[in-house]
Amino acid sequence: NYVFTDSSGCSDTTSQSIEVKSIPNVSLSSIDSLCLNDANITLTQGTSTPNTGFGVYSGNGVINGTQFSPSSAGTGLSLITFTFTDTVKSCSNDTSRNVFVKSLPSLSFPSADGRK
DSSP states (O other): OEEEEOTTSOEEEEOOOOOOOOOOEEEEOOOOOEETTSOOEEOOOEEEESOSEEEEEEETTEETTTEEOHHHHOSEEEEEEEEEEETTTTEEEEEEEEEEEEOOOOOOOOOTTSOO
């Protein structure tokens, strides 16, 4: 309820009901380290309760909201975010986790005469 009283002492009251909707509980399990030349992986590590909606992934190296490309991300840590939207309650929530992309080893072969 809201009550307003003006300087003359007159007052009026009004009320409004509001519904506070709960956000989905989201989680993102760990993503194993990858090598720079590994194939793209389909991201399936994100979950939500309730599961009445859709989830998408975003971040460095994420393609089309569903795949992670080590070569696009580059070496080092990349932050991946999972965002879930509950279409019944029209609420969203997200969580993030790092994935590590390892660099490739440097290889060299000696020349036929034994020099590099």
